[in-house]
Amino acid sequence: MEKKRRIVVYEDLNGPYRQFLRDGMDMTPDDLFISFMKMRERNKTFFGVKKKTTQRLTIKRPSWI
Numbered sequence: 001m002e003k004k005r006r007i008v009v010y011e012d013l014n015g016p017y018r019q020f021l022r023d024g025m026d027m028t029p030d031d032l033f034i035s036f037m038k039m040r041e042r043n044k045t046f047f048g049v050k051k052k053t054t055q056r057l058t059i060k061r062p063s064w065i
Helices: 015-026 029-047
Strands: none
Touching: none
């Protein structure tokens, strides 16, 4: 059973970051993996899956050498 979400008002901009760290420390490695996979699937649905493209790096000698 999942927890119901609630609205939280933070006093400063570091509040959400600190809460995220506290939540991560309370979770077990298995819980962290499960939440990572959920976020990964959510991002795939939002942004779509991009095809992997091959990229080439070409290194040439500069003209001034």
